[in-house]
Amino acid sequence: MPDPLQMTSPNLRVCAKGRNDVTQKAHGRNLEDRDPESAEKQTTKRAKRKAKKPCGRKQKPKTPESSGDLVAELPFAKAEVWKDLGFPSSESLKKKRKRGERVESEEDADKKKKKDCQRANYFVSVPITSSQIKSGVEAVQAAVLQKDPRLSRALIAPGSLHVTLLVTHLSNEDEVNLAAAALVQTQPRLQELLEGGELVLPFSGIWHFRHEVVFAQLAEGEHAAKLMKIAEAVRKTFEEKGIAAGDGKDFKPHLTFMKLSRAPKLRRQGIKKLDPELYAEFIEHQFGDETVSRIDLCSMLKKKTPDGYYHCEKSVTFSGKKLPEADDEELVRLSKKLVEEAVLRAVQQYMKETQQNGGAVAKDEGPPTPDATPTPNTNSNK
Numbered sequence: 001m002p003d004p005l006q007m008t009s010p011n012l013r014v015c016a017k018g019r020n021d022v023t024q025k026a027h028g029r030n031l032e033d034r035d036p037e038s039a040e041k042q043t044t045k046r047a048k049r050k051a052k053k054p055c056g057r058k059q060k061p062k063t064p065e066s067s068g069d070l071v072a073e074l075p076f077a078k079a080e081v082w083k084d085l086g087f088p089s090s091e092s093l094k095k096k097r098k099r100g101e102r103v104e105s106e107e108d109a110d111k112k113k114k115k116d117c118q119r120a121n122y123f124v125s126v127p128i129t130s131s132q133i134k135s136g137v138e139a140v141q142a143a144v145l146q147k148d149p150r151l152s153r154a155l156i157a158p159g160s161l162h163v164t165l166l167v168t169h170l171s172n173e174d175e176v177n178l179a180a181a182a183l184v185q186t187q188p189r190l191q192e193l194l195e196g197g198e199l200v201l202p203f204s205g206i207w208h209f210r211h212e213v214v215f216a217q218l219a220e221g222e223h224a225a226k227l228m229k230i231a232e233a234v235r236k237t238f239e240e241k242g243i244a245a246g247d248g249k250d251f252k253p254h255l256t257f258m259k260l261s262r263a264p265k266l267r268r269q270g271i272k273k274l275d276p277e278l279y280a281e282f283i284e285h286q287f288g289d290e291t292v293s294r295i296d297l298c299s300m301l302k303k304k305t306p307d308g309y310y311h312c313e314k315s316v317t318f319s320g321k322k323l324p325e326a327d328d329e330e331l332v333r334l335s336k337k338l339v340e341e342a343v344l345r346a347v348q349q350y351m352k353e354t355q356q357n358g359g360a361v362a363k364d365e366g367p368p369t370p371d372a373t374p375t376p377n378t379n380s381n382k
Contacts, residue, residue, distance in 0.1 A: 118169050119169060120167040120168060120169050120300065121169055121170060121299065121300050121301050122167070122168050122169070122170045122176070122179065122297060122298065122299055122300065122313070123164050123165075123166065123167040123168070123297075123298055123300065124164070124165045124166050124167075124168075124183065124234055124295060124296065124297055124298075125162040125163055125164045125165055125295065125296055125298060126162060126163040126165065126201075126227075126290070126292050126294075126295055126296075127161075127162050127294065127296055127309065128161035128162055128163070128255065128290055129290065129293070130288050130289065130290045130291075132287070132288035132289075133161070133203060133216075133255070133287045133288045133289075133290060134158040134159075134161065136216075136285060136286075136287040136288060137158055137161060137216065137255075137257045137287065138158055139282070139285075140206070140257065140279050140282045140285065141155045141257065141258070143278070143279065143281065143282065144258065144278045144279060147277075147278050148271075148278065150266060150269065150271065151258070151263075151266070151271070151274075151278070153262060153263035153265075153266070154258050154259060154260055154262050154263045154266065154274075155257065155258055155262075156256060156257050156258065156259065156262070157308040158308070159305075159307045159308025159309050160304070160308050160309055160310065161255060161257065162255075162296075162298075162310075163201070163218075163227075163253050163254070163255055163290075165230065165231040165234055165235075165251075165295065166231060166234060166235050166238070166245045166246055166251075167245075167246070168238065168243055168244060168245050168246075169244065170243070175243065176313055178241055178242075178243060179238065179241070179243055179297055179313070179314075180297055180313055180314035181241070182234075182237045182238050182240075182241045182243060183234065183237075183295070183297050183314050183316050184314065184316060185237055186233055186234050186237045186316065187316050187318055189233045189237075190230055190233065190295075190316070190318050191318055193226060193229050193230055193233065194226070194318070198291055198292075199223060199226055199227065199230075199291070199292040200223060200289050200290070200291050200292070201218060201223055201227065201253075201289065201290045201291075201292060202218070202219045202221075202223070202288070202289045203216040203217065203218060203219065203255055203287040203288065203289075203290070204216075204217060204219045204284070204285070204286050204287065205217045205219075205283065205284050205285065206279055206282055206283050206284075206285065207254075208274065208276070211273040211274050211275075211276070212259070212260045212261065212273065212274065213256055213258070213259050213260070213261075214256070214257065214258040214259075214274055214279065215254040215255050215256040215257060215258075216254070216255040216257065216285075216287050217254065217255075218253045218254060218255070224253065227253050227292075228251060228253070230295070231251050231253075232251075234295070255287075258274060260272075260273075260274055293317060293318070294315050294316060294317040294318065295315070295316055296310075296312045296314070296315045296316075297312065297313045297314040297315075298310035298311060298312050298313065299311045299313060
């Protein structure tokens with residue numbers, strides 16, 4: 001037989017539940033009247049049950065907005081001692097850090113600044129004067145531009161072509177003069193290395209450094225070893241003078257004509273490598289020979305010459321061949337030319353000083369010219 005309580009309607013069950021709650025509350029009041037201690041316990045239990053528990057994730061205890069506020073409360077927060085101790089300032093702590101961003105310390109900043117200051121700004125090189133080599137480079141560059149005109153800024157002008165022997169950093173004019181003197185000092189040693197002959201550099205084929213620098217290769221042979229000895233002699237002389245020479249890389253003589261670092265915008269345009277297909281047809285091209293006749297100390301930053309070559313602080317010319325001895329007539333001609341040039345400079349200096357003093361130079365008061373000779377007086381009284 002079914003239970004009568006299960007047969008009752010939902011409304012009746014709710015009413016019955018309500019009556020039970022009222023009965024329990026009344027019973028509780030009766031307990032409070034009978035036993036005050038038990039009533040107090042019941043009240044405490046009900047208060048605990050009514051307390052709301054926090055929903056969701058546990059909240060961390062509130063802390064000051066930033067440690068910078070704590071720093072600001074210290075009595076010496078604004079004193080220089082705080083900075084000298086190496087603690088960060090409140091302003092630097094208040095800056096928001098991006099996720100994964102590395103915060104640069106003062107020590108890192110000093111290292112970076114020092115590195116920038118020591119960046120190479122001068123170099124010693126062999127200039128390329130061969131018209132055949134320049135024409136070959138221009139042909140390769142023209143082919144590259146036909147395939148990708150955006151690379152125009154990455155090309156090195158034919159007038160700037162050179163073979164770098166070493167790079168250095170010169171901070172002031174005194175260091176530049178010291179480097180120039182060191183270069184002059186290498187001249188006798190370079191003559192010895194040439195051993196009475198010429199140094200001819202043949203360039204053949206194209207290669208690259210990490211597809212970022214493209215250059216004409218120097219053919220292997222005794223000439224390459226001789227060029228490396230010259231570079232080593234220059235480097236050693238610079239270091240003896242206290243000038244840091246070199247960038248920590250092994251010397252690999254080459255003739256650069258395209259460099260991606262010359263145009264940083266190309267990387268933002270998606271060009272991160274120089275595709276060998278750009279110069280594939282010239283990969284084994286014979287560029288020609290360069291006869292070394294001088295080495296230069298050049299500036300990377302100063303304005304270039306009208307022909308496109310770098311500003312040259314000092315040049316040293318040399319040749320392995322001995323000059324032929326001049327005969328007597330040649331010596332006389334050279335001596336006469338030197339005398340004429342000296343007299344001409346003296347006249348120009350005299351004219352310049354006279355004009356600066358505000359006086360006019362009379363025709364009969366000027367210094368005699370080189371060709372001037374005494375003229376006999378034909379109108380004298382007999």
